[in-house]
């Protein structure tokens with residue numbers, strides 16, 4: 001390592017005869033360090049100092065320590081995952097200095113999934129170089145759009161046909177009082193432009209009326225990912241998105257709120273269960289639920305929303321973690337083949353299985369252009 005760096009977000013605490021690196025219980029590493037030599041070396045591994053300079057800096061306090069001893073200490077710690085990296089890595093990244101600074105804390109977080117510290121910039125690039133279609137700019141959509149913009153996702157197409165009204169302001173944090181009466185797409189565009197001008201937000205003020213509408217938007221923008229944060233028309237919006245995403249081999253996530261719970265499912269076409277699999281599973285296993293399901297499909301419902309900003313943000317943020325997993329390949333998304341839900345009355349996080357159904361058309365559909373799905377995610381484990 002030319003410029004050894006102890007990851008900047010790790011806290012080092014010398015105590016007793018030991019040095020603790022990191023503070024999370026069970027994952028913090030404790031090293032025997034009775035004379036504080038290791039602490040002295042590591043605290044100088046700031047990514048801007050060479051091993052020779054580090055040795056020069058400690059020689060006064062530790063006159064018997066050679067440069068090879070310093071190299072040994074650095075190597076031993078560098079062999080432990082998630083602690084050190086070579087700061088020179090940043091110079092090989094395609095992200096310029098502005099992006100590396102703006103997203104430095106995002107990159108720090110991503111480094112928690114990068115044992116050797118060699119891929120975190122690449123992960124960040126993959127996230128940035130994404131075109132996302134966001135269906136619905138209400139409470140959950142607000143949270144998701146802020147999350148996408150703070151991750152620096154380069155292009156987001158936001159679809160909604162509503163206008164901002166007073167009762168939206170309890171949870172739809174994209175909007176201000178001055179936006180009341182304005183199209184949500186235009187108001188969201190204004191907010192996101194002020195928040196992160198690197199993000200190209202494309203407003204699509206329109207009411208979706210079928211899967212073809214979503215298909216056309218995916219194709220027009222060559223989208224990489226779809227997030228459905230809309231609940232109207234009930235269930236149909238998921239059906240349409242599912243069909244459009246299967247046809248274009250586009251990963252997608254849907255999520256929503258009901259009473260005091262939030263739920264979401266991540267769908268990787270042809271690899272995980274799709275929304276149609278979920279319907280087929282209900283029809284095959286829960287005949288008593290079918291009548292109710294079909295009644296909603298036919299007649300919809302007309303009920304007021306009961307969300308807080310808090311519940312929209314929790315859901316929106318969970319969705320984003322699976323979005324990050326899928327785009328970067330740091331690990332498999334966690335909410336595939338199941339509906340994950342959490343209850344604010346109990347803080348209980350649970351899931352319902354959604355198996356891949358052999359009777360589902362997704363099972364037989366050929367991949368677009370004979371592609372494999374390896375690009376959707378690649379497990380690093």
Ligand SMILES: [Zn+2]
Pocket residue numbers: 273274275276277278357360361362363
């Ligand atoms: Zn399916």
